Amino acid sequence: MRTQVAIVGAGPSGLLLGQLLFKAGVSNVIVERQSAAHVLSRIRAGVLEQVAVDLLDECGVGARMRREGLVHHGIELLFKGARHRIDMHGLTGGKSVTVYGQTEVTHDLMDARQAQGLETVYDAGDTVTLHDFDGTHPKVRYVKDGAAHEIECDFIAGCDGFHGVSRASAPAHLLKTYEKVYPFGWLGVLADVPPVSPELIYANTERGFALCSMRSHTRSRYYVQVPSQDKVESWSDDAFWNELRTRLDPAARERLITGPSIEKSIAPLRSFVAEPMRFGRLFLAGDAAHIVPPTGAKGLNLAATDVRYLSNALVEHYRDRDSHGIDHYSEVCLRRVWKAVRFSWWFTSLMHKFPETGEFGQKVQEAELDYLVNSRAASTSLAENYVGLPL
Numbered sequence: 252m253r254t255q256v257a258i259v260g261a262g263p264s265g266l267l268l269g270q271l272l273f274k275a276g277v278s279n280v281i282v283e284r285q286s287a288a289h290v291l292s293r294i295r296a297g298v299l300e301q302v303a304v305d306l307l308d309e310c311g312v313g314a315r316m317r318r319e320g321l322v323h324h325g326i327e328l329l330f331k332g333a334r335h336r337i338d339m340h341g342l343t344g345g346k347s348v349t350v351y352g353q354t355e356v357t358h359d360l361m362d363a364r365q366a367q368g369l370e371t372v373y374d375a376g377d378t379v380t381l382h383d384f385d386g387t388h389p390k391v392r393y394v395k396d397g398a399a400h401e402i403e404c405d406f407i408a409g410c411d412g413f414h415g416v417s418r419a420s421a422p423a424h425l426l427k428t429y430e431k432v433y434p435f436g437w438l439g440v441l442a443d444v445p446p447v448s449p450e451l452i453y454a455n456t457e458r459g460f461a462l463c464s465m466r467s468h469t470r471s472r473y474y475v476q477v478p479s480q481d482k483v484e485s486w487s488d489d490a491f492w493n494e495l496r497t498r499l500d501p502a503a504r505e506r507l508i509t510g511p512s513i514e515k516s517i518a519p520l521r522s523f524v525a526e527p528m529r530f531g532r533l534f535l536a537g538d539a540a541h542i543v544p545p546t547g548a549k550g551l552n553l554a555a556t557d558v559r560y561l562s563n564a565l566v567e568h569y570r571d572r573d574s575h576g577i578d579h580y581s582e583v584c585l586r587r588v589w590k591a592v593r594f595s596w597w598f599t600s601l602m603h604k605f606p607e608t609g610e611f612g613q614k615v616q617e618a619e620l621d622y623l624v625n626s627r628a629a630s631t632s633l634a635e636n637y638v639g640l641p642l
C-alpha cells in the first residue's frame with residue numbers, strides 16, 4: 252500500500268490529522284493497535300479550548316459539538332470551604348471553553364473518516380514497526396490476521412500516545428526527555444446524574460483535590476485525588492460519593508445527586524516532554540510527545556495544536572514545495588507545549604495535597620488561592636491560560 256502520510260494511532264491526534272490532511276487533498280492511512288470500540292470506550296478529556304473547537308469546525312466535524320457542547324464562561328475554585336468564581340469570559344475579553352467529551356470528538360471524527368471512505372486499519376496489536384524515516388522513503392509495517400503488510404509513505408506521523416511505538420522508535424541518542432511523576436492519581440467516576448453546579452468546580456481541601464465536571468446536563472464526571480498505590484477495585488461507588496461529598500462546600504454537598512457509576516478508573520498524574528518532536532520524516536504529535544496532568548485540561552488541546560502545526564507544515568510541503576513548517580515544527584510546538592506544561596504543573600501544585608509539605612504547604616496554598624481570587628492580575632493569568640494561549 253502507498254500513501255503520502257502514514258499515521259500511527261487513531262486517538263484524537265491521529266484522527267484529526269487525517270481529517271485535516273484529507274481536506275487539503277493529502278492522502279493518509281491510519282494504523283491503530285486497538286479496535287474502534289476500544290478507542291471509544293476510554294473516558295478522558297472534557298474541556299475544549301477555542302482553538303480545538305475551531306479546528307473541528309474547520310475539518311467539517313463540528314456540527315454535533317455546536318449543538319450538544321456546553322459553552323462555559325467561568326470556573327469555580329473551592330478552598331477553605333467556600334467557592335469563588337473566576338470569570339474567564341470577562342477577564343479574557345470574551346473567551347470561553349466548550350465542555351464536550353473526548354469520546355464524542357473521537358466518535359465524530361471516526362464517523363467522518365468512515366463516510367469519506369478513508370483507510371483505517373484497526374486491531375493491528377503490537378505489530379506496528381516504523382522504518383527508514385531517516386531517508387526519503389519511510390515505511391510502516393504491521394501484521395493483521397496473520398498477514399504482513401507494508402505502507403510506503405513520504406512521512407510518518409506518530410500519534411500513538413504515551414505508550415506508543417513512535418517515540419520508542421526514535422534514535423535514543425537524539426531524544427531527550429523531561430519527566431515529573433506526582434505521588435497521586437485521579438479516581439474518576441462517570442454517572443448519569445445532573446451536575447452539581449453549572450460550571451466546573453476545582454476544589455482544594457485538607458483531604459485532597461476534587462473536581463466536579465460534566466458531559467451534559469444529565470451526565471456528570473467527578474474526580475477525587477487518591478494515593479498512587481490505590482486500586483480502583485477497592486473503591487465502591489458509595490465510598491467514592493462519600494469521599495467526594497466531604498470535599499465539597501455545604502451548598503454543593505446538599506445539591507449533589509449520586510447514582511451508579513458507568514465508568515470508574517484511576518489516572519496517574521505525570522508531566523513529560525520529549526524533545527525534539529521530529530526525527531527526519533517522523534513527527535511526534537499529542538501524548539506521544541508530551542503528557543500533562545489533567546488539572547489544566549490541556550492534554551487534548553495540546554494534541555489539537557500540534558496537529559494544527561503539523562497539517563499546515565505538510566500541506567505547505569505538498570502545495571508550495573516549502574519546507575519551512577516541517578523544519579520548524581518541533582521548535583514551534585515545543586514553545587507552546589512548555590507553556591502548557593508549566594501551567595498544568597502550577598495548577599496541580601496549587602490544588603492538590605502533597606503529603607510531604609504538611610500543614611505548612613496547605614496554608615501556603617490557601618494564601619495563594621486567596622490572592623488568586625482577589626487579584627485581578629492573578630485571576631487574569633489563570634483565565635488566559637485556562638481558555639488557551641494564542642497559537
Ligand code: RFL
Nearest residue numbers: 260262263264284295296297411412537538548550551552
Ligand atoms: P491517545 O488518545 O492516547 O491516542 C493514541 C492512540 O494510539 C494507539 N496506539 C497505537 N496504535 C498503533 N500502534 C501502536 N504501537 C500503538 N500504541 C498506541 C492507542 O491505542 C490510541 O488509540 O493520544 P492522542 O491522540 O495524542 O490524544 C491525547 C489525549 O487523549 C489526552 O491528551 C487527553 O485525554 C488528556 N486529558 C485531557 N485533555 C484535555 O485537553 N482536557 C481535559 O479535560 C482532559 N482530561 C485527560 C483528562 C486525560 C485523562 N487521563 C485518563 C489520562 C482526564 C483524564 C482522566
Ligand code: PHB
Nearest residue numbers: 296297464545546547548
Ligand atoms: C473532565 O471533564 O474529564 C475534565 C475536566 C477538566 C479537567 C480535567 C478533566 O481539568
